[in-house]
Amino acid sequence: MVEIESLYKSYSNGLNVTEVLHDVSLGISAGEFVSIMGPSGSGKSTLMNIIGCLDRFDRGSYHLEGLDIAEASDNRLAEIRNMHVGFVFQSFNLLPQYNAVENVELPLLYADETPRAARQKAGELLEFLGLGHRLNHKPCQLSGGEKQRVAIARAVVNSPSLVLADEPTGSLDSKTGSEVLEMFRKLNEAGKTVILVTHSREIAEEAQRIVHIKDGVVSEASHAG
Amino acid sequence: MRVSENFRSSFRALGHSKIRTFLTMLGVIIGVFSVIMLTSIGEGVKQRIASEVESLGANLLYVFPGRIQMPTMSQTESRLGARAGFGPLGTANGSLTYEDVLALKEHEDISAATGILSGADILDKLNLLVSTTGVDEDFFRIRALELRYGRYITLEERESKSRVAVIGSEANNEIFDGHDSTGKTFELNGVGYEVVGVLQYKKVESMGPGAEDLNVKIYVPVSEMLDRRDDWSVGQILVRAASPKAVDSAKRSIEGILRDRHGVVDFTVITQDDMLAAINRILSVLSAAMGGIAAISLVVGGIGIMNIMLVSVTERTREIGVRKAIGAKRRDILIQFLIEAVVISVFGGILGVLLGVGGSAALARIVPNIPTAISFTAVAVSLLFAFAVGCFFGVYPAAKAARLNPIEALRSE
Ligand SMILES: Nc1ncnc2c1ncn2[C@@H]1O[C@H](COP(=O)(O)OP(=O)(O)OP(=O)(O)O)[C@@H](O)[C@H]1O
Ligand SMILES: [Mg+2]
Numbered sequence: 001m002v003e004i005e006s007l008y009k010s011y012s013n014g015l016n017v018t019e020v021l022h023d024v025s026l027g028i029s030a031g032e033f034v035s036i037m038g039p040s041g042s043g044k045s046t047l048m049n050i051i052g053c054l055d056r057f058d059r060g061s062y063h064l065e066g067l068d069i070a071e072a073s074d075n076r077l078a079e080i081r082n083m084h085v086g087f088v089f090q091s092f093n094l095l096p097q098y099n100a101v102e103n104v105e106l107p108l109l110y111a112d113e114t115p116r117a118a119r120q121k122a123g124e125l126l127e128f129l130g131l132g133h134r135l136n137h138k139p140c141q142l143s144g145g146e147k148q149r150v151a152i153a154r155a156v157v158n159s160p161s162l163v164l165a166d167e168p169t170g171s172l173d174s175k176t177g178s179e180v181l182e183m184f185r186k187l188n189e190a191g192k193t194v195i196l197v198t199h200s201r202e203i204a205e206e207a208q209r210i211v212h213i214k215d216g217v218v219s220e221a222s223h224a225g
Numbered sequence: 226m227r228v229s230e231n232f233r234s235s236f237r238a239l240g241h242s243k244i245r246t247f248l249t250m251l252g253v254i255i256g257v258f259s260v261i262m263l264t265s266i267g268e269g270v271k272q273r274i275a276s277e278v279e280s281l282g283a284n285l286l287y288v289f290p291g292r293i294q295m296p297t298m299s300q301t302e303s304r305l306g307a308r309a310g311f312g313p314l315g316t317a318n319g320s321l322t323y324e325d326v327l328a329l330k331e332h333e334d335i336s337a338a339t340g341i342l343s344g345a346d347i348l349d350k351l352n353l354l355v356s357t358t359g360v361d362e363d364f365f366r367i368r369a370l371e372l373r374y375g376r377y378i379t380l381e382e383r384e385s386k387s388r389v390a391v392i393g394s395e396a397n398n399e400i401f402d403g404h405d406s407t408g409k410t411f412e413l414n415g416v417g418y419e420v421v422g423v424l425q426y427k428k429v430e431s432m433g434p435g436a437e438d439l440n441v442k443i444y445v446p447v448s449e450m451l452d453r454r455d456d457w458s459v460g461q462i463l464v465r466a467a468s469p470k471a472v473d474s475a476k477r478s479i480e481g482i483l484r485d486r487h488g489v490v491d492f493t494v495i496t497q498d499d500m501l502a503a504i505n506r507i508l509s510v511l512s513a514a515m516g517g518i519a520a521i522s523l524v525v526g527g528i529g530i531m532n533i534m535l536v537s538v539t540e541r542t543r544e545i546g547v548r549k550a551i552g553a554k555r556r557d558i559l560i561q562f563l564i565e566a567v568v569i570s571v572f573g574g575i576l577g578v579l580l581g582v583g584g585s586a587a588l589a590r591i592v593p594n595i596p597t598a599i600s601f602t603a604v605a606v607s608l609l610f611a612f613a614v615g616c617f618f619g620v621y622p623a624a625k626a627a628r629l630n631p632i633e634a635l636r637s638e
Binding site: 049052054055074075078079081082083087089093094095097106107109110111112114115154158 | 230238241543544546551554557
């Protein structure tokens with residue numbers, strides 16, 4: 001599913017160059033549930049963004065479902081983000097002017113679905129996630145947990161095979177956090193590959209495998225209890 | 226994304242900040258409004274003059290002394306600045322004589338011909354220098370002037386050089402206090418003239434041939450006026466062709482007769498159509514120039530659009546990042562923002578057209594001396610121009626939005 005070989009990524013702000021990822025190699029197979037842990041600033045988000053095709057890298061190779069990402073055009077990457085990857089952010093990133101169902105249907109519209117089919121599919125998914133009574137609520141009218149569930153619905157509405165979550169419970173209390181976590185486990189049970197960044201060992205241990213990053217180096221890939 | 230969906234998201238974004246959208250639109254509205262107003266005045270003047278000229282009768286021909294160049298299409302295009310146009314009208318250099326008029330009257334293509342001679346005489350009663358006009362009996366057949374009292378000047382009076390006059394209603398008011406003055410006499414240069422006719426009052430138009438104030442006219446037989454002078458030259462010959470169809474052959478006949486009589490071509494024959502075409506050409510250039518100046522404000526409106534779109538792209542960087550993260554392509558973002566700019570400009574254009582149409586109708590009603598007429602071309606061109614302005618000034622901000630790197634856009638606050 002995800003094959004990363006000797007990947008390097010650095011940021012430069014004119015004068016100094018910061019190397020954020022150093023010779024990262026990582027393989028994740030289809031259907032796995034993987035947690036990524038590491039101290040703040042270690043490069044977890046940077047790695048997730050690259051896996052999610054939101055960002056490009058400097059050197060090395062990355063294949064997603066056999067596709068060479070380094071060679072893919074911007075348009076192709078947009079298609080991959082749309083069809084193959086679902087991304088869940090810590091800060092939800094819902095469009096504030098749009099209500100829940102409108103947010104969820106957006107990926108379908110970008111996939112050229114008809115507005116009617118998109119609306120129906122988005123509504124059904126939210127219904128299924130227990131948000132049937134919140135379809136027409138704007139993000140500002142939703143609780144944190146509800147927002148994150150809407151964001152997860154948006155991530156999976158196009159049936160991607162890979163779901164990425166960068167600290168999805170970071171802004172939530174522990175109860176709603178565990179509810180959200182439960183959703184990822186269900187998604188994984190339904191056959192999706194899930195990669196989850198977290199600071200909490202407890203949450204990380206929900207996964208089958210924990211990947212540790214420190215100073216841009218994948219130091220250890222251990223199997224969780 | 227389907228284009229219809231792009232439209233939907235653009236309308237939503239515009240509707241979300243209505244005041245800003247409206248203020249941005251206002252630049253375009255004002256621009257299109259002024260284009261429509263100014264060109265409608267130009268068009269109105271053109272139509273008013275055309276109808277004035279046409280009301281004189283379609284089969285009129287004017288003969289002027291000297292050679293006058295009528296501006297042809299190629300001349301107005303190539304030498305706009307040069308003085309291609311009418312020469313000094315009616316400044317007789319002596320080339321047209323009353324014998325010419327008499328010769329023209331004989332021809333079968335010509336139903337009427339009169340010499341027109343303007344003079345200046347002392348009106349003794351008011352001790353005032355007034356302008357008088359020498360005409361013959363055909364003048365009143367060509368120009369259908371309505372009589373209030375009496376009759377026109379007759380062939381016999383012209384032949385016998387009688388001291389008779391047909392006067393305008395204003396002149397009648399001044400000299401005879403507005404009463405029926407036929408049979409009464411007034412004195413010019415110490416000599417008595419008998420009034421044979423008084424004209425009906427006629428409203429003076431603001432422009433065109435109707436702008437000539439007929440109410441102050443004093444018409445005397447041209448022969449009587451010529452008799453007081455040394456030569457027999459007339460300022461202008463007015464000819465009516467036998468029928469509208471005969472205008473062209475009448476023109477050729479006049480040119481033939483006069484060339485034979487003079488030996489050279491020292492005169493110009495102008496038909497009603499020539500006159501109208503020349504006036505139209507000049508006025509078209511004028512109204513296009515006015516429209517062009519107004520179009521500058523449309524460009525300023527376009528700069529306003531660009532400015533607001535750039536602000537909007539900056540404000541919505543995060544939204545752009547989110548859209549890209551869930552699969553929006555460059556094209557999707559480009560189209561979305563371009564549509565916003567074009568919607569502003571086209572809606573502004575439509576509102577400007579509506580206001581311009583209303584405004585020019587109101588103007589014509591409030592100030593009747595300023596005629597207005599909406600030309601379809603002006604409406605179409607200004608709408609197209611507004612559309613082009615939206616595209617032109619919208620494309621840069623939209624391209625800027627489309628180029629954003631998704632992760633950088635997402636990180637922006
Ligand atoms: N756009 C950027 N320009 C320069 N440096 C950056 C940029 N983005 C990230 N960095 C740097 O890269 C390093 C890794 O950042 P990253 O966001 O991947 O860390 P992280 O592991 O996700 O941290 P956290 O747990 O706090 O979210 C940090 O030192 C950060 O300062
Ligand atoms: Mg992070």
